[in-house]
Amino acid sequence: MATIVTRHEPAHVVFEAPEYHGDGSLRSAAYEFAGSCESGWRVLRNGERHLELGPGYRLLRTLCCGICSTDLDRHFLPFPLPQVTGHELVARDRAGRRYVVEINASHAARAVTDACPFCSSGLSRHCPERIVLGIHDLPGGFGAWVLVPKRAAIAIPPELSDEAAALIEPFAAARNAVERIAPRAGDRLAVLGTRRLGLLVVAALAAERRAKKLDFTILALSRGQDLLARSLELGADEGVVVTGDGESLDSGLADVVVDTTASPAGLELALRLAAREVHVKSTHGQPSGGLRHVTELVVDEISLARFPTAESEGLERLRRLGRFRADGRPRVVWLASALPPQWLGPNADVLVESDAARALSVVESAADGLPRADIAVLDESAGIDEVLRPSEARPVSLVRPRGEILLLASARSSEAAAPLPHAVIERGLRVSSSRCGDFHAALAALGRDPELKRVSRTLITHRFPVHQIERAFSVARSHRCIKVLVQHPVEGR
Secondary structure, eight states: OOOOOOEEETTEEEEEEEEEOTTSOEEEEEEEEEEETTTEEEEEETTEEEEEEOSOEEEEEEEEEEEOHHHHTGGGSSSOSSBOOOOEEEEEOTTOOEEEEOOEEOHHHHTOOOOOHHHHTTOGGGOTTOEETTTBSSOOTTSSEEEEETTTEEEOOTTSOHHHHTTHHHHHHHHHHHHHHOOOTTOEEEEEOTTHHHHHHHHHHHHHHHHHTOOOEEEEEESOHHHHHHHHHTTOSEEEEOOTTSTTSOTTOEEEEEEOSOOHHHHHHHHHHEEEEEEEOOOOOSOBTTBSOHHHHHHTTOEEEEOOSSHHHHHHHHHHHGGGSTTSOOEEEEOSSSOOOTTTGGGSEEEEOSOHHHHHHHHHHOOSSOSSEEEEEEEETTHHHHHHOSOTTSOOOSEEEEEEEEEEEEEEOOTTTOHHHHHHHHHOOEEEEOOOOOHHHHHHHHHHOGGGGGHHHHHEEEEEEGGGHHHHHHHHTSTTOSEEEEEOOOTTO
16 A cells, blocks of 8 residues: 655645555555645545645655654544544655754744744744644655645754764654753653654753763663664663563662653552652553643643642743743742742732632733633642643643643642542652654764764664555564654655
């Protein structure tokens, strides 16, 4: 299946592409793209209207695309299917110039003038009107052709191979995790699940250590000895094989644990192993840690922490989170039954509410910047899901992207039913999250750090032509594989 048949006319291509369906199967469909970057595009599927795209998209031809865990478990995500998936791609234009592609089709990425407060505030990757290449609506890199936002197509240096370039998207995501964690000298950092993304997190941590000359320890935790050997090759200092449910591992063995397992059980293990922070990178779409909306927490890059008891710590948090407000005063939605502390009111815009949906309505009606709260404060762990998605009918959080949900120390939570909020309340654990990263920064890191050259050799273990994509997905699910690269035939190469 999925043999590519194309007819190349000015701003008009026809091709067969493999679509991911709700049962996890891949089936071929006929696609047609017609239009221009200036006027917009019409996308037909099996001869019928499928998608209308406005201006700001370029037509590129796909060279190759990696398979990641999101591609394998796409049916868990809350976006329509079937879809042509694939977002770790390398593509080229008519002149043969090669590009990597940032996946978020926001107003800013399309260079469309719009009064979007997210794009104008530097949160364009979280633009609520974006569609996402290979994940949400926009056909992805397992198709022979892609329509990509014109500012999202980033030229690849000639010296970088297609295989190395195909890892820019996940490597940028790994670097984003490292930046969010901000490792400290003397830290012990563990990466749980050193496979596709986990190995890149190890490489990004090691690159951060070299670039900033920081002294911290990188511990790789994996179920396979071979994966640990690859982790050590990419910069880990120690490797430990995880057996069973990880019961042999000591609680609090690392200051920070990065969970890349894409597994609810993996998150619960990470919560036990971390002394200070768990950083979640998995968008598997399943309930985890006693929460329904962990994937949404990661997509929005929201953090969970305990509400500060010391005024000085609280004021520092307000200063940090108020940077998206013109006056520097963060918007705090107080959903707890206890009264806010006296120091909060003079330093923040505080909305006292008992219902997350009503609070969202209030903050969205305000005409002063981002229509979200910067912080939500709770005394019930059950309220976390309500803050993340006040309305199940709308994919919108009460808290802005990169905002925080804070739990009072007196909040109620059951460890058995909700281990994630329980760890925050009882142990003061911070739970942070991240997803996409900066492609320019990732390319720059590859250019200045010769040690990163080995990443593609270490990670890419299998290659398949696109007409064997079903076999490629099957192999990608197997334990003998780390990263599969799907390659398209392209004339003239």
